[in-house]
Amino acid sequence: MSKLALKTYTLLQTVTSVSLSAMAWAVTGVRPIWSGSQPSERQRIYFANHTSHGDFILLSACLSERERAITHAIAAAEYWGKSRLRRFIAEDMLSSVLISRQWTSEEQNPISIMLSVLDQGHSLILFPEGTRNMSDEPLLPFRSGLYNLSMARPDVELIPCWIENMSRVLPKGQFLPVPLLCRIVFGTPVAVAPGEDRRAFLDRAHDALQALNPRPARDD
């Protein structure tokens, strides 16, 4: 890629991220609540509950401009890679990283793709439920990615982030958002304890995230 094209790309991504953050604020007044962690430029994996396509926009709107530039959301290639336009939006405008759930060849291995992003010093936004939660449960069981990443790169901080109200802003199957106030609660980092097995860790991380919900009784 030529230097000029590279520049245009960064400009496009900057413009997109600034305007999306402004829009997220205008619609939802999104506000971070740092409860157990602080904003930092340290390398991190932000893991959050997932109910809507707008989730990672809201989350990255809570990060500083510099952090946002090096933080990539992990999105499903099955959905975002379906057409050239979607791929353009996901990869070129939102600088997200696409992974497939059904991968065949080694270069599609989601863990290797995510590790290669981490190895550039960048941070990730991950939705460990694996899909948007359309059930009545507040949070689905976690898939293994979070554990595998943490075992492979133990220095990266895992920050649980509870995204409030997005399921009401943009419920399943709707495309017009209702402007409701949203908060994102950033909790205490979790880490795999020595000797902790996969399921135990995933359940612990799951509970740590769910415990951040500031108004649990109303999520129905």
Added chain:
Amino acid sequence: MRHEISILIIGLFVVLTTASIVAATLSARAPKPLSVTLINLTQRINAWWVMVALMTVAFFFGRYGMTILFALISFAALREFVTLTHSRRSDHWVLLGMFGIIIPFQYWLVWTAWYGLFVIFIPVYCFLLMPAITALHGDTERFLERIAAQQWAVMISVYCVSHVPALLTLDVPGFQGRNLLLIAFLIIVVQGSDVLQYIFGKLFGKHRFSPTVSPSKTWEGLIGGLVASSLLGALLSFITPFTPLQASAVAFIACTMGFLGGLVASAIKRDQGVKDWGHLIEGHGGMLDRTDSLVFAAPIFFHIVRYFWTV
């Protein structure tokens, strides 16, 4: 009207400057670290500077400025109200309609001065059609609670708030072209009463008015605030069609309504388990925390002026 507006702006500037100096002096003398009350006081005064500046700008744009400003206030207030109350997935279209249809249409009615529909659009048409849409969706879980909350949300945040710019549509003989001053009078008196109740409460407050609803409201604050704001009303009679006596009576009624609005808002917040409606205005809370008194005062003030002073 220029003359009166200049006096108001200078007056507000003097009051805010005094407030900032007092707060700075108190902070300088107080032991460190500063108490929560003192930090909050400074935040509140700073926010007042911003709010007064925004109101002044909107004032200079006249009818446009006022209509747009209050439509935006309705938007922020409605968002806070709906966020706080219970809703379900099946309410999505009703909620969208509240933001996308009811707010624009109600303010369009204000803009075109269509009084007949303005007063009944929400309390009659929306009142009947919103629950009908909800019922058509077939989801009966906590039905009455949901439709009641939606009704309250639009009545408080849209209907009541829209009565402020609607003051511009009133035809008061001998007062033509000066209706903006009615808005200035209402806002200064009602918001002034909030501030005066706060000051009297902080200085002399002993006997709680309603410990179960709002522990911060005291009889001393209420009486001091109401008397002082009635006097403020009389003092401001030169910008109104009222005599000084009438102005103080109107101010008294508006501020009493304002007090009750604050009380009702506190009861709702307590019921929902929150302290503030939101965080839009530093030191004050949300939009509704700042406008709860205006919400209750505006329709009554509007109808008093309409009944007694228009043809």
